[in-house]
Structure formats: structure tokens, C-alpha cells
Amino acid sequence: xxxxxxxxxxxxxxxxxxxxxxxxxxxxxxxxxxxxxxxxxxxxxxxxxxxxxxxxxxxxxxxxxxxxxxxxxxxxxxxxxxxxxxxxxxxxxxxxxxxxxxxxxxxxxxxxxxxxxxxxxxxxxxxxxxxxxxxxxxxxxxxxxxxxxxxxxxxxxxxxxxxxxxxxxxxxxxxxxxxxxxx
Numbered sequence: 001x002x003x004x005x006x007x008x009x010x011x012x013x014x015x016x017x018x019x020x021x022x023x024x025x026x027x028x029x030x031x032x033x034x035x036x037x038x039x040x041x042x043x044x045x046x047x048x049x050x051x052x053x054x055x056x057x058x059x060x061x062x063x064x065x066x067x068x069x070x071x072x073x074x075x076x077x078x079x080x081x082x083x084x085x086x087x088x089x090x091x092x093x094x095x096x097x098x099x100x101x102x103x104x105x106x107x108x109x110x111x112x113x114x115x116x117x118x119x120x121x122x123x124x125x126x127x128x129x130x131x132x133x134x135x136x137x138x139x140x141x142x143x144x145x146x147x148x149x150x151x152x153x154x155x156x157x158x159x160x161x162x163x164x165x166x167x168x169x170x171x172x173x174x175x176x177x178x179x180x181x182x183x
Contacts, residue, residue, distance in 0.1 A: 067176050076093045076177075078093070078094055082178045086107060089103075109169075111169050133149075134165075134167050136164070153168075156180050163179055
């Protein structure tokens with residue numbers, strides 16, 4: 001019986017050693033149902049806060065110039081405003097013949113193109129290059145354009161019974177539009 005008992009102890013010992021080895025290989029100490037994660041050196045472990053952070057949104061580039069009315073096209077309704085635009089936009093305003101629309105059709109770095117419609121008339125302007133822009137004078141009996149270098153032209157002067165539109169292209173792709181009514 002001593003031989004049988006010794007064999008049983010050896011078997012129990014072998015089984016016990018096998019269970020210890022399996023437990024060590026599987027990783028011990030976790031009561032969680034989550035799968036085990038691969039470990040990395042302590043300095044390289046992502047923190048729990050890092051894994052839940054959302055990427056920060058890229059801020060919209062700020063124009064290199066400022067405009068008194070910002071980007072608010074409704075400020076132009078009376079024919080007097082100064083706004084910045086960086087994409088195509090339609091700007092309704094009151095002209096010498098009533099309702100008119102300034103449609104910016106293209107704006108980019110150092111370039112601007114637009115159309116002004118009033119009644120059955122239409123006027124177009126476009127300019128490209130550093131310091132370039134256009135001035136359109138809209139009157140009840142027609143309109144006129146002048147495009148080229150604006151330099152430091154500043155705000156256009158009002159003209160009697162007219163709306164003066166100045167469009168200055170910016171190097172960052174933002175144009176400044178100024179409408180000045182002489183009513």
C-alpha cells in the first residue's frame with residue numbers, strides 16, 4: 001500500500017505542478033471578463049485618459065485682414081457694409097434701382113471674381129495677383145468697373161445715387177468686400 005500511496009502522491013504532485021504552470025501561463029490575478037491586453041514598457045503605456053481623448057478640431061484659418069462686419073452678409077442689405085469672404089456667396093442688397101445681388105463666384109489666394117446684378121443690368125469684375133482688386137460703381141442708369149492694383153485704397157467714397165463696391169483679394173484666400181451707398 002505504501003507503493004500505491006507514493007504513486008498517488010506523485011500523480012497529485014504532477015497534476016498540481018501542471019495546474020500551477022497553466023495558471024502562470026494564462027496570467028493570474030484578473031477577475032475581469034475583459035481580454036488580457038498586451039503589456040508595454042511603463043513609459044510607453046497609453047493612459048486611460050489618452051485612449052478616450054478625441055482629436056482636437058483644426059481651427060478655421062483666420063483671415064489676414066479684418067472686416068468691420070465680419071462675415072455677416074446680412075449687414076450689406078442696406079448697401080453699406082464691410083465683410084470678409086473666403087468662398088462663393090450671394091449678397092443681396094439695395095441698389096439705386098432697388099434689389100441687387102453681388103455674387104462672388106471665385107475667391108482664392110490673391111484672386112476674386114464676382115458679378116453684380118441690378119434690374120436687367122449686370123456687371124462683372126475679376127482680379128488676381130498680390131494687392132489686386134476691383135471697384136464697381138452701380139448707378140440707376142448703369143454701372144462701371146475698374147480692376148487692378150488697389151494698394152492702400154481704404155474705404156471707397158460714397159457717390160450720389162450710387163452704390164460703390166470694392167473687392168480686394170487677400171493672399172490667404174479671403175477677400176474683403178466694401179459696399180458704400182450714396183443715397
